[in-house]
Amino acid sequence: MAENKQYITQNQDHGNIMISEDVIGAIVDHAVCEVEGVVSLSVKPGADIAELIGKKNWGKGLKVVIDEEQNLSIDCNIIVAYGQNIVNVAAAVQQAVSSAIESMTGVQISAVNVNVCEIVRQ
Numbered sequence: 001m002a003e004n005k006q007y008i009t010q011n012q013d014h015g016n017i018m019i020s021e022d023v024i025g026a027i028v029d030h031a032v033c034e035v036e037g038v039v040s041l042s043v044k045p046g047a048d049i050a051e052l053i054g055k056k057n058w059g060k061g062l063k064v065v066i067d068e069e070q071n072l073s074i075d076c077n078i079i080v081a082y083g084q085n086i087v088n089v090a091a092a093v094q095q096a097v098s099s100a101i102e103s104m105t106g107v108q109i110s111a112v113n114v115n116v117c118e119i120v121r122q
Contacts (some may be wrong), residue, residue: 006066008107019105022063024072028062031100032076037093042077042117061117072101073111079114082121090114 040063063075
């Protein structure tokens with residue numbers, strides 16, 4: 001396991017289950033892109049280069065933070081389709097992310113912060 005990676009640890013009867021921040025990120029990415037009105041996560045230029053040097057989530061429009069008490073918070077930078085109600089889309093993203101993470105991992109999320117960075121015509 002990489003030392004700079006964060007994991008959610010769940011203690012079980014026969015050992016521990018560790019879920020990587022990359023797995024959480026993949027779940028969030030899929031959940032966000034399923035929401036009507038979301039075009040995509042907002043990707044910064046240079047994100048591919050950052051991934052090569054080991055900063056996987058830099059510039060990918062997504063930040064996963066797991067603190068010492070195993071609290072999970074997620075920041076999503078999204079691009080919304082022009083003409084959509086931005087507040088409704090952002091609220092739907094929060095709901096979709098929370099539901100997906102909780103149903104797939106059993107982990108409660110302390111916060112889903114949605115930043116609308118851009119709107120585009122489709």
